[in-house]
Amino acid sequence: MKLNWTPQEEAFRAELRKFLDTVDLGKPPKDKPGRIAWARRWNATLFDNGYAGPGWPEEYGGMALDLRRQVIYHEELTRARVPSHPGTGVGLCGPTIIKYGTPEQRERFLRPMLRSDVVWCQAFSEPGAGSDLQSLTTTARRDGDDYVVNGQKVWNSTADAADMAFALVRTGARDSRQKGISYLLIDMTSPGVTVRPLKDITGGSTFCEIFFDDVRVPVANRIGEENEGWKITRTTLGHERSAGVLTQAAFYRTIVDEIYDLLRERGVTEDSVARDRLAELEVQTRLLQVNAMRILSHIQEYGEPGPIASVSRLINSGFEQRLHEIVLELLGPAGLLDGPDGVQGRRWTYGYLRTRASTIGAGTMEIQRNAVAEQVLGMPFDPAMPPR
Numbered sequence: 001m002k003l004n005w006t007p008q009e010e011a012f013r014a015e016l017r018k019f020l021d022t023v024d025l026g027k028p029p030k031d032k033p034g035r036i037a038w039a040r041r042w043n044a045t046l047f048d049n050g051y052a053g054p055g056w057p058e059e060y061g062g063m064a065l066d067l068r069r070q071v072i073y074h075e076e077l078t079r080a081r082v083p084s085h086p087g088t089g090v091g092l093c094g095p096t097i098i099k100y101g102t103p104e105q106r107e108r109f110l111r112p113m114l115r116s117d118v119v120w121c122q123a124f125s126e127p128g129a130g131s132d133l134q135s136l137t138t139t140a141r142r143d144g145d146d147y148v149v150n151g152q153k154v155w156n157s158t159a160d161a162a163d164m165a166f167a168l169v170r171t172g173a174r175d176s177r178q179k180g181i182s183y184l185l186i187d188m189t190s191p192g193v194t195v196r197p198l199k200d201i202t203g204g205s206t207f208c209e210i211f212f213d214d215v216r217v218p219v220a221n222r223i224g225e226e227n228e229g230w231k232i233t234r235t236t237l238g239h240e241r242s243a244g245v246l247t248q249a250a251f252y253r254t255i256v257d258e259i260y261d262l263l264r265e266r267g268v269t270e271d272s273v274a275r276d277r278l279a280e281l282e283v284q285t286r287l288l289q290v291n292a293m294r295i296l297s298h299i300q301e302y303g304e305p306g307p308i309a310s311v312s313r314l315i316n317s318g319f320e321q322r323l324h325e326i327v328l329e330l331l332g333p334a335g336l337l338d339g340p341d342g343v344q345g346r347r348w349t350y351g352y353l354r355t356r357a358s359t360i361g362a363g364t365m366e367i368q369r370n371a372v373a374e375q376v377l378g379m380p381f382d383p384a385m386p387p388r
Contacts, residue, residue, distance in 0.1 A: 181227065196211075
């Protein structure tokens with residue numbers, strides 16, 4: 001997809017590209033702690049030079065760019081192959097605090113989050129409450145000016161590197177479902193917090209589980225009113241399902257172009273079936289870009305993604321899986337090799353294994369289809385699902 005840029009927009013692109021080309025933080029370290037530290041330094045550099053938070057208000061350190069300049073911003077950062085924010089705070093919790101937080105909370109949390117001085121993780125899912133978050137059982141009992149939190153969370157991305165967590169807890173009765181949920185910000189260094197990494201099929205440990213044992217959290221760290229966290233959660237989940245849509249669209253545009261080059265070098269593109277597969281990738285890549293702009297346009301107009309965020313999540317997660325399936329299919333036996341003997345090292349086999357989880361994270365595809373059917377298409381509520 002090509003847009004006709006104005007001279008002013010092209011000038012912005014040139015200015016941003018010049019800055020990105022002058023910053024050299026070296027190659028990313030191979031170890032996880034080193035990569036996190038490297039990403040934190042890079043995002044601090046962006047912040048200090050006025051290039052952080054393209055869609056955030058200026059008063060919180062952002063750039064407050066219009067939609068078209070946000071497209072340029074994400075295209076250029078993708079081209080430069082710079083690291084994204086470590087953790088999930090900027091894309092998920094940040095917009096929630098901007099909309100629902102108190103002035104004191106915004107002042108305390110937003111700038112350190114955007115600069116990556118403080119890394120955040122999400123603490124929503126539980127062993128018995130994944131897509132059905134309304135059934136969560138982690139409790140927060142009021143004790144004076146604190147809550148005392150007990151429970152377990154799971155599938156928490158980068159929790160082992162996080163300084164803070166944004167968590168859903170039950171402050172109402174056990175059977176209160178969405179009417180008894182509150183939204184807390186928890187210091188991960190607090191006594192009683194235990195984090196355990198979980199090894200996945202790739203051999204890595206992107207996800208963790210978190211245990212809270214009598215963890216004291218100030219009431220001042222609650223976003224919104226007690227027992228009214230579900231409404232706030234919907235904003236976070238909407239941003240989770242649409243977070244980085246422009247970055248993802250620009251990233252996969254680059255990846256698909258690299259796939260074309262790889263398969264040309266291997267002589268695969270002469271085959272008509274291969275060309276048909278690549279045409280499928282091209283169509284889907286352009287749809288990612290169009291949908292990303294629709295999501296951001298909706299956020300700019302209404303302040304949050306709304307139910308169309310589920311459309312974005314469906315498209316992106318399915319595409320991530322399909323892309324790696326097609327590449328491995330077209331590479332043939334060579335695509336099955338791992339390690340240094342594989343094509344481009346471990347890139348495509350690792351990506352294939354990693355994206356098996358794409359249709360589960362941020363709400364399963366089944367949950368997203370229900371959301372699209374009910375909230376976008378206006379179809380009847382699924383009677384098999386728990387009551388709202």
